[in-house]
Amino acid sequence: MNALGASFVVLVGQIGRFSWMIIPVALIIALEAPELRPVIIQPLGKVKDSEVQAVTKKLQRMLAVQVIVYKAVALPKSAFYQPRSRYRAEKLLDFLAPMAPDQGSILGLTDVDISTAKGKIVDWGVFGLGRMPGQACVISSYRLGKNIEKVSRLERLARVAVHEVGHNLGLPHCPTKNCLMEDAKGLISTVDSETDFCKLCRKKSAIIR
Ligand SMILES: [Zn+2]
Ligand SMILES: [Zn+2]
Numbered sequence: 001m002n003a004l005g006a007s008f009v010v011l012v013g014q015i016g017r018f019s020w021m022i023i024p025v026a027l028i029i030a031l032e033a034p035e036l037r038p039v040i041i042q043p044l045g046k047v048k049d050s051e052v053q054a055v056t057k058k059l060q061r062m063l064a065v066q067v068i069v070y071k072a073v074a075l076p077k078s079a080f081y082q083p084r085s086r087y088r089a090e091k092l093l094d095f096l097a098p099m100a101p102d103q104g105s106i107l108g109l110t111d112v113d114i115s116t117a118k119g120k121i122v123d124w125g126v127f128g129l130g131r132m133p134g135q136a137c138v139i140s141s142y143r144l145g146k147n148i149e150k151v152s153r154l155e156r157l158a159r160v161a162v163h164e165v166g167h168n169l170g171l172p173h174c175p176t177k178n179c180l181m182e183d184a185k186g187l188i189s190t191v192d193s194e195t196d197f198c199k200l201c202r203k204k205s206a207i208i209r
Contacts, residue, residue, distance in 0.1 A: 058158030
């Protein structure tokens with residue numbers, strides 16, 4: 001709105017007596033183009049282009065966000081968990097958070113196994129993890145099976161991305177069956193059944209499309 005307001009003043013100054021024509025145009029632009037929240041995809045290590053594309057498309061279709069894809073960076077050594085030879089998701093979030101854009105999120109995307117503490121389990125493998133509310137989340141394709149299954153690996157990855165970015169936007173786990181914010185609890189069958197946001201979640205967030 002501020003940028004539009006500024007250009008409006010300049011236009012009025014230049015066009016003088018025709019300024020009455022400019023006012024409604026400026027207002028229409030302001031109403032129809034709300035600023036999209038930026039979501040950065042940060043590939044961590046080697047990630048397939050098809051995965052980046054599937055996640056980008058799904059995020060833009062399900063949420064009013066603008067996706068920006070960064071160049072891949074190496075997985076940070078600080079997140080490596082030696083006892084299980086995998087990466088700690090919460091440490092990946094610590095690594096990603098300083099790179100988050102203003103008013104937006106950063107989504108780490110990786111093919112390696114990621115884990116975090118869950119209740120009494122010290123190291124529990126996960127599909128993804130997102131701060132809530134917060135600006136960083138991370139997802140992994142490692143536990144998402146093969147593309148030959150009924151719901152493809154890429155679609156599963158894209159759904160997990162929407163779920164974790166949803167947490168960043170302040171959406172908690174949802175009790176509604178088949179809602180994208182349902183807690184998968186490590187079950188791929190739950191991810192496969194999650195096709196859309198439910199009415200409850202839609203009421204909570206204006207960013208859901
Ligand atoms: Zn969750
Ligand atoms: Zn829901």
